Amino acid sequence: MAFVTRFAPSPTGPLHLGHAYSALLAHDMARAAGGRFLLRIEDIDRSRARPDWEAQIYDDLRWLGIHWEEPVLRQSEQLPRYGAALDQLWAHGMLFACTCSRRDIEQALSAPQEGVTPVFGPDGMVYPGTCRSKPRPASRPRDAVLRLDLQAALSCTPMPLTFRETGEGPPRNVVTNAATYRHEIGDAVLARTEMGTSYHLSVVLDDAVQGVTHVLRGADLFEATRLHRLLQALLDLPTPVYHHHRLIRDANGKRLAKRDDARAITKYRAEGATVQDIREITGLAPAA
Numbered sequence: 001m002a003f004v005t006r007f008a009p010s011p012t013g014p015l016h017l018g019h020a021y022s023a024l025l026a027h028d029m030a031r032a033a034g035g036r037f038l039l040r041i042e043d044i045d046r047s048r049a050r051p052d053w054e055a056q057i058y059d060d061l062r063w064l065g066i067h068w069e070e071p072v073l074r075q076s077e078q079l080p081r082y083g084a085a086l087d088q089l090w091a092h093g094m095l096f097a098c099t100c101s102r103r104d105i106e107q108a109l110s111a112p113q114e115g116v117t118p119v120f121g122p123d124g125m126v127y128p129g130t131c132r133s134k135p136r137p138a139s140r141p142r143d144a145v146l147r148l149d150l151q152a153a154l155s156c157t158p159m160p161l162t163f164r165e166t167g168e169g170p171p172r173n174v175v176t177n178a179a180t181y182r183h184e185i186g187d188a189v190l191a192r193t194e195m196g197t198s199y200h201l202s203v204v205l206d207d208a209v210q211g212v213t214h215v216l217r218g219a220d221l222f223e224a225t226r227l228h229r230l231l232q233a234l235l236d237l238p239t240p241v242y243h244h245h246r247l248i249r250d251a252n253g254k255r256l257a258k259r260d261d262a263r264a265i266t267k268y269r270a271e272g273a274t275v276q277d278i279r280e281i282t283g284l285a286p287a288a
Contacts, residue, residue: 003035011054014264018248021282026216039068082197090140097144098131122224126186146191167244208237
């Protein structure tokens with residue numbers, strides 16, 4: 001199998017050590033396999049994405065010695081493709097419009113008659129299905145939150161679904177059955193009003209259109225991959241091999257976030273750090 005991987009940052013803040021680790025690991029693995037390394041800019045959150053952050057991403061990656069193929073895919077330029085996939089899912093009864101706020105969901109899940117502790121999945125609290133039975137128009141609404149109708153999706157998808165995992169531990173097939181989808185995934189959001197899509201939908205479509213064969217990303221996205229595997233089945237898309245790597249954490253064991261400016265690559269650069277310093281800090285081997 002050819003080896004095609006990608007690094008897909010969002011231009012909503014500075015790259016930090018965790019980003020550097022993920023990008024360098026993917027780049028190293030692509031080079032070792034004689035494969036291809038792609039860069040994708042995930043800028044669907046137009047309220048937070050900024051051109052200066054995108055420019056800084058390119059600059060930091062070049063400083064790290066990372067090279068990518070051109071042109072760079074930018075998600076903000078792919079909205080018609082995302083819309084076409086949503087139309088397809090809507091036409092097959094796989095989506096419904098949702099008007100619930102986060103507070104509405106919290107209240108529904110905390111109601112006494114539920115009698116269970118809310119479960120958190122890759123899309124936050126697993127949705128209680130409040131809007132699922134409401135009438136659906138023939139055409140997909142353009143100004144509504146759209147959720148996957150999990151019941152409808154499972155009714156037409158052979159179970160269980162699997163994906164290949166090569167992260168920590170021996171390579172293995174990860175199996176997800178219908179019960180796990182119902183309990184841990186639920187009716188995930190596939191389109192938000194301010195974006196016209198969602199992370200879950202766009203990343204699945206982009207990996208397919210870019211021919212990505214190996215997805216390298218943090219272990220915090222492992223559960224999201226179960227949802228992505230279902231979307232691949234619904235949209236008849238190939239399933240890459242997945243490699244969920246360890247997370248880079250601070251001294252207190254907390255996962256790094258973009259607000260952790262003290263860990264920003266730009267700060268290390270300004271203080272005179274070298275690329276080898278970054279590799280040592282993140283536990284990567286020296287560049288070949």
